[in-house]
Amino acid sequence: MLEIKDLVKRYGGGDPVLKNLDLTIEGESVVSIIGSSGAGKSTLLRCINRLVEPTSGSIELNGTELTRLRGRNLRAARRKIGMVFQGFNLVDRLTVMENVQSGRLGYISTWAAILRRYPKEDIRRAYELMERVGIAHYANTRADQLSGGERQRVGVVRALMQNPDILLADEPTASLDPKTSEQIMGLLRDLAGELKLPVLINIHNVAEAKEYTDRIVGMRYGRIIFDHKPARLDQEEMDRIYSGSPHADRNENLREAS
């Protein structure tokens, strides 16, 4: 279970990007976060695995407080949080197998990592997962030889190799064509069910959010203003989430304050 309480993130001295945000993800649900650019979706996701440092508040994953971890403990916690990126973030010059196995870097010894001597069970699991998403035949191909959809499959398998307790996906389909994008969303939903894994997806495509996820969280300028089943997201709610601009919101806040 992921429990976020009173989370605040402020870059520099400006207005906070996340404003006292609360969110709880239970069980193995697939949750999508929607909202216009600059609403703080990406920052929220990155606060969870501490790619971004939260300013204040608490984030607990299965009882472990994540916000104050440092060094070895932080790395141990990150092993249990898988992440899929918009730009795939693969190492282009490494093979698909090496990219996939880099999800295990937190578990294996430095020596084994450098010599590429991966444990047998890791190799078996890699083949199983690659088979599952249809990229097993690319094991020895360099990552930059693959198409966008295939590359994102590598990204997903890399994250799953971590054997994570939760999967974060930051706009996983924004760089893909519509058809491939649906395939990846379907894959994320199916894998979440098969592996009993909660998945948190930032997404711009509201139609896909409605079709592939169990719950939709709508963010507007650092706050959650919608949190329901997809069926409840009607045109009125959509307008509430997407209308205006961060600039207008800021002025609104100023008026409230004065």
Added chain:
Amino acid sequence: MTSISEQFGREDWSRFSSRQKWQRFAIFAICVLAIAWSISSIEVVWAWVWDAPSQMGDLFKRMYPLDTTNLATILRVLWETVNIATFATAFAVLMSLPVAYLSAQNTTPNRATLWLGRLILVTSRSVNTIIWALLFVAIFGPGVVAGIIAIMFRSIGFIGKLLGEAIEEIDKRPVEALEATGASRFKVIAYAIVPQVMPTFWAVAILRWDINLRESTVLGLVGAGGIGIILQGAIDTFNWPEAATVLLAILALVILGEVVSAFLRRRIL
């Protein structure tokens, strides 16, 4: 139908205002004066300049026919020269790795190490190989060791600088992705940074080997080993036919080095 120029009465256009023209003319005049002044101050013996062509013809006449009696020795020392370059390049490549790591902003542990890295680079790069050689001949005595270390010292800065820049220019997104998996700093470097700088690494190493090959041919002039010693010996004793042989041998070596490094570049990259 009136054109824009007629409408606005603008028929004159010049790139520079008259004030700018005078400024540009003044700068040009200063440059000419500076060149004239430097020529007048370096005390050229013009008689020697005018008879240079006949001197050159004379020199070539004395060089011909080539004296190849010492060819075996020349080739052996030439091989020694290649070894100096290769050895020194190999060591320099190894030693420049930590320097590149320290001097790249995105890998260096802290500001102090960044400046340490940059200090090493600047020191190494601002001193010419020949100057380093003079220094090391004084320390290690004349011979190959001084030459190898001199070339190494100069190469560390060159390779470290280019490699450090390559590290700074990598795609940061894979680095972020691997940090998110809980991998240690070292493993992130090995998996996300090293593969990205590998092509630059090989290209720079080959380029430096090519440069070192040429630099090692003159090391002998200051007693730091290599073919330069024989060349200087031949010139000092007016043994022009042998000097010509040595020069041709060096030329052949440099061309060969160029061919080899071009071949390696094509194979590796």
